[in-house]
Amino acid sequence: MQPITSWMQSYSRRQQFRRMAQSLLKERDDTLSDLGYDRHDLEGALHLPIRKDALQYIEARRSTRAHEGRRRRLPA
Template identity: 65%
Template sequence: MLSIRRNDQVTGQRALSWMENYSRRQQFRRMAMSLLAEKDDVLSDLGYERRNLFDALNLPLRSDAVQYLEQHRRV
């Protein structure tokens, strides 16, 4: 038999997930903006490239920007 769910049960869970993703992205945005304020030499020493930071900032909200940066980090 099919289970019946109330609409607020479904939307409440999705809203929480959306809010968590938004919060994580805002935290990442603050970190990335502080890195973008640095010179290219400093970014290079940290293993980042400016274009990768911009690419990570433009990812969709559900994508993990930190994971993207770690995959594209130069060691």
């Protein structure tokens, strides 16, 4: 019974993410940027297999982008 429960939880989490992402994708790119999101990352996360956690993917992308931004601002 656990695999079904696990799948249902994954599906529910993906549906929550889908609603959030669709709402965010209605915003302008500069607004998304201010919120720390990137349109391409959101669209990519919507196409991930259901077994992949879209929220973890988005957070990893945000973290990577923030780290790269800090690295670029540091003096060489």
